[in-house]
Amino acid sequence: MNSFLLTIILFLILIFLLLTRTKQCSSSSSTRVPPGSLGFPIIGQSLSLLRSMRANTAEQWLQQRVNKYGSISKLNLFGKPTVFIYGQAANKFIFTEDRSTVANQQTQSIRMILGDRNLMELKGEDHKRVRGAIMQFLKPESLKRYVGKIDEKVRMHIQMYWDGKQHVKVLPLMKTLTFNIICSLLFGLERGKQRDRFLDCFQTMIEGMWSIPINLPFTRFNRSLRESSKIQKMLKELVQKKKIELTKQNNIIASSPQQDLITSLLCMRDEEGKEVITEKEILQNAMLVMVAGHDTSSVLITFLVRLLANEPAIFEAVLQEQEEIAKSKLASEPLTWEDVNKMKYTWRVANETLRMFPPIFGGFRMVVKDIEYGEYIIPKGWQIFWVTAMTHMDSNIFSEPSKFDPSRFENQSSLPPYNFIPFGGGQRICPGYEFARIETLVAIHFLVTRFTWKLCADNFFKRDPMPVPTQGLPIQIWPRKLS
Incomplete structure (x- = not known):
C-alpha cells in the first residue's frame, strides 16, 4: 500500500513539473510559434495519434491538421512540445539543416530504451565518427562479401518454415528470418539458446518505443525498459567474449566474410592506435541496428508478398526476372552481388511498395536554438515531427498515388528530391539502406521461384508503429518448379 501511495505522489509531482514546463514552452519565443494546441500535459495528442495509427487512419488524422492549420502546426507528442511540418521543403529542411540548429534526437521513450549514444542521438563530430565506423561494415564494397551468407540463411529458413507447408503467416516468419540474418552477420550469433533469448527480449522491447514515457508498472514503456536492460546486458557479455577472442589473436583480425559488425567495430583504431568507438556506443548502436534491420526489412518483404498476391501481372514480371537469374546458376550455387x-x-x-507502405511512419528532430521556419518561430527545446507517407501519397507529387505503379522508379534520379524518403534523404540517408536492399531481394528471389500463393485474410493493416497486416498475413502456398 505504501509503495502504491508513493507511486501516486510521484506521478502527481511529475504532472505538476510537466504542467509548469508546458506553460513555459508555450509562452516562449513570442506569439510567432505555429498555430495549434499543445493539449493536455504529458499526454497531449499522443494517444489520439497512436489510436489513429492502429486504425490505419494516421495519414487522414494528419491531413486534417494540414487542412486546419497548413503545412506547419504545433502539438504535444510523447511528453514534449512538438511542431509537425509537411511537404518537400519540410523534408529537405529535416535532412539538410545544420546540426547546430536541428539535431538528432528521438522521443524520450526511444532515447530511454535505446540510449543516448546511438546514431539517432549523436551530434556533430561524434555522429560523424560513429556513422563512419558503422559504414565501414555496411558500405556496398563490404556487403558484397555477405550476399552468399544471406543466401544461405534464406535457403535454410525456407527449408525449415515453408517447404511442405500449405499455410504460413508471413510477417512472423519474415521477422524470424531478418532476426536470424542480423544475429549472424552483425553479432556472429548462430542458432541456439542465446539467440532465442535475444529474440524474446527484443520483441517486447520494441513494442514500447512509441509510447508515453511514464515509467509505471504494467505499461508498455516499463516492459520495454526492462527488456532493454536485459538486451544490453547480453550484448555486453557478447562484446566481452569477442574482446577476449581478439586478445588471443593479438588484436589482429583479417577482414573476411566471417567478420561480424561487433568484431569489426572492436578492431577499428585511429592513427594513434586508439579505439574509434567506445563500448557503450557499440552496445547502443548494435541495438539500433537490430531495430532498424529487423523491422524495416521484415515489413517490406511482407508487404511485397501481399502486393504480389494482389497483382498477378506484376508477380509474373518479377518471376520472369528472377527465373532468368536462377536459370543461369546451378541449384546449389549461391546468389552473388x-x-x-x-x-x-x-x-x-x-x-x-515502400512508397505506399513505408515501414517507418516518421521521425523526430530536436531544435537546438530558436529557428525561423516559414513565417513562424520554432522554439529551442521543442521537437520537430515529420511523416514519410505525407509526401509519398501527395497527388501533387505522385500522380494517382493510390495506384501501384513500379514504372515511377524506372529513372529514380528524375524524381524530385526529398519526396521519396523511406530511408531518409541527403547526407542523412539510412546507413543500412544497401543491407536492406540485399536482404529483401535475396528473400523475394527464393520466394517467387519456389512458391505461388494467395491471401487467406483481408487486406487491412494497422501501425503499431510499424504496419502490421491482419493476423500476420496468412497465405496458402503451393510449391513451384523452375520453368
Missing part, C-alpha cells in the same frame, strides 16, 4: 544488381524490376516493385 552481380545477381542482386540484375534484379532491377524487382527493386522498382520494392520501391513502389
Whole structure:
C-alpha cells in the first residue's frame, strides 16, 4: 500500500513539473510559434495519434491538421512540445539543416530504451565518427562479401518454415528470418539458446518505443525498459567474449566474410592506435541496428508478398526476372552481388511498395536554438515531427498515388528530391539502406521461384508503429518448379 501511495505522489509531482514546463514552452519565443494546441500535459495528442495509427487512419488524422492549420502546426507528442511540418521543403529542411540548429534526437521513450549514444542521438563530430565506423561494415564494397551468407540463411529458413507447408503467416516468419540474418552477420550469433533469448527480449522491447514515457508498472514503456536492460546486458557479455577472442589473436583480425559488425567495430583504431568507438556506443548502436534491420526489412518483404498476391501481372514480371537469374546458376550455387544488381524490376516493385507502405511512419528532430521556419518561430527545446507517407501519397507529387505503379522508379534520379524518403534523404540517408536492399531481394528471389500463393485474410493493416497486416498475413502456398 505504501509503495502504491508513493507511486501516486510521484506521478502527481511529475504532472505538476510537466504542467509548469508546458506553460513555459508555450509562452516562449513570442506569439510567432505555429498555430495549434499543445493539449493536455504529458499526454497531449499522443494517444489520439497512436489510436489513429492502429486504425490505419494516421495519414487522414494528419491531413486534417494540414487542412486546419497548413503545412506547419504545433502539438504535444510523447511528453514534449512538438511542431509537425509537411511537404518537400519540410523534408529537405529535416535532412539538410545544420546540426547546430536541428539535431538528432528521438522521443524520450526511444532515447530511454535505446540510449543516448546511438546514431539517432549523436551530434556533430561524434555522429560523424560513429556513422563512419558503422559504414565501414555496411558500405556496398563490404556487403558484397555477405550476399552468399544471406543466401544461405534464406535457403535454410525456407527449408525449415515453408517447404511442405500449405499455410504460413508471413510477417512472423519474415521477422524470424531478418532476426536470424542480423544475429549472424552483425553479432556472429548462430542458432541456439542465446539467440532465442535475444529474440524474446527484443520483441517486447520494441513494442514500447512509441509510447508515453511514464515509467509505471504494467505499461508498455516499463516492459520495454526492462527488456532493454536485459538486451544490453547480453550484448555486453557478447562484446566481452569477442574482446577476449581478439586478445588471443593479438588484436589482429583479417577482414573476411566471417567478420561480424561487433568484431569489426572492436578492431577499428585511429592513427594513434586508439579505439574509434567506445563500448557503450557499440552496445547502443548494435541495438539500433537490430531495430532498424529487423523491422524495416521484415515489413517490406511482407508487404511485397501481399502486393504480389494482389497483382498477378506484376508477380509474373518479377518471376520472369528472377527465373532468368536462377536459370543461369546451378541449384546449389549461391546468389552473388552481380545477381542482386540484375534484379532491377524487382527493386522498382520494392520501391513502389515502400512508397505506399513505408515501414517507418516518421521521425523526430530536436531544435537546438530558436529557428525561423516559414513565417513562424520554432522554439529551442521543442521537437520537430515529420511523416514519410505525407509526401509519398501527395497527388501533387505522385500522380494517382493510390495506384501501384513500379514504372515511377524506372529513372529514380528524375524524381524530385526529398519526396521519396523511406530511408531518409541527403547526407542523412539510412546507413543500412544497401543491407536492406540485399536482404529483401535475396528473400523475394527464393520466394517467387519456389512458391505461388494467395491471401487467406483481408487486406487491412494497422501501425503499431510499424504496419502490421491482419493476423500476420496468412497465405496458402503451393510449391513451384523452375520453368
